[in-house]
Amino acid sequence: MKLLRYRTPLYFLVALMLVMPCQPLFPAAFTKTKVSANEAVVILDVQQHAGTIFTSPVALFERGQFNAPYSKINGDLPRRRFVEKYFSSGRKYHLIFGGGDAGTLTITNGYWQDGSYAYGELAPVAAVGGVIRGQLHALATNSETSARPSIWRRAPTADERAAAIDLAKEAFLQNKTPAAALSKMEVINLTAIDVDGDEKAELAGTFKAPQARADKPPHWLFMIAEADSQGVYGAAKVNHQFNPEQTQYPLGEEMLVDYLDIDGDGTGEIVTSFTVHDFFEIFEIYQRKKGKWLQVFTGGGSH
Ligand SMILES: [Ca+2]
Numbered sequence: 001m002k003l004l005r006y007r008t009p010l011y012f013l014v015a016l017m018l019v020m021p022c023q024p025l026f027p028a029a030f031t032k033t034k035v036s037a038n039e040a041v042v043i044l045d046v047q048q049h050a051g052t053i054f055t056s057p058v059a060l061f062e063r064g065q066f067n068a069p070y071s072k073i074n075g076d077l078p079r080r081r082f083v084e085k086y087f088s089s090g091r092k093y094h095l096i097f098g099g100g101d102a103g104t105l106t107i108t109n110g111y112w113q114d115g116s117y118a119y120g121e122l123a124p125v126a127a128v129g130g131v132i133r134g135q136l137h138a139l140a141t142n143s144e145t146s147a148r149p150s151i152w153r154r155a156p157t158a159d160e161r162a163a164a165i166d167l168a169k170e171a172f173l174q175n176k177t178p179a180a181a182l183s184k185m186e187v188i189n190l191t192a193i194d195v196d197g198d199e200k201a202e203l204a205g206t207f208k209a210p211q212a213r214a215d216k217p218p219h220w221l222f223m224i225a226e227a228d229s230q231g232v233y234g235a236a237k238v239n240h241q242f243n244p245e246q247t248q249y250p251l252g253e254e255m256l257v258d259y260l261d262i263d264g265d266g267t268g269e270i271v272t273s274f275t276v277h278d279f280f281e282i283f284e285i286y287q288r289k290k291g292k293w294l295q296v297f298t299g300g301g302s303h
């Protein structure tokens, strides 16, 4: 009995000694497993000008939500942390173009002091070698599963283009754009994509209706158009911009970046870039939910 009373506390002491150093490890190990299972998907914009690959953050997707890459209201630290985590030299991302796996982006140098951006190198698949430049951006992500099985992005056919122009004019009229401006409407960009993998094109277009006076700001329209079962296109989402007081151009111009299925529901989310103050870009993400396109995110960018 005495022995037992002696040995019991010793046993507990030894057990405690064994457990104590382990205790902090259990929550840490558990947390680590949990974080990697729910690791944030980062979405990056990729562009190329004069041979230089430039990337900036679009958004983070975590726990079913699209979030800003970092807080812009809490000083430099959140931006620095983002850049140190995602734009560290040598970090590799899946390059996405036409919704599909387009190769690899490797970060060479990241910068946080005057924004959040990085330079990098592309190892593109043959189909997109040299294509991603100027107006044509791509996306990059750490997600293994966001890409379509194949790249699907092309210029519209004559019929698709004619349908999109009619729909854009209609949408401009609904937004009270003067007929005089409409007569000079320009197609800035029109791209056929396939967000749902049915091999039928959805159209993403940017349109500009200039005012009579060249020094006055234009009306802008970004439109997603989808065909019905008869192949007749309708405007599925319209974003009209008119900023009559603006002095800087091209404020309001919204352009397709590309698309990828971030949440894995089988329909690609469409990412656009939007020129704002001082020519800096922010990004929009459109998601089709129950047949309707919703603007689910605005933000990101290098500044
Ligand atoms: Ca389709």
Ligand SMILES: [Ca+2]
Pocket (backbone or CB within 6 Å): 260, 261, 262, 263, 264, 265, 266, 267, 268, 269
């Ligand atoms: Ca999706």
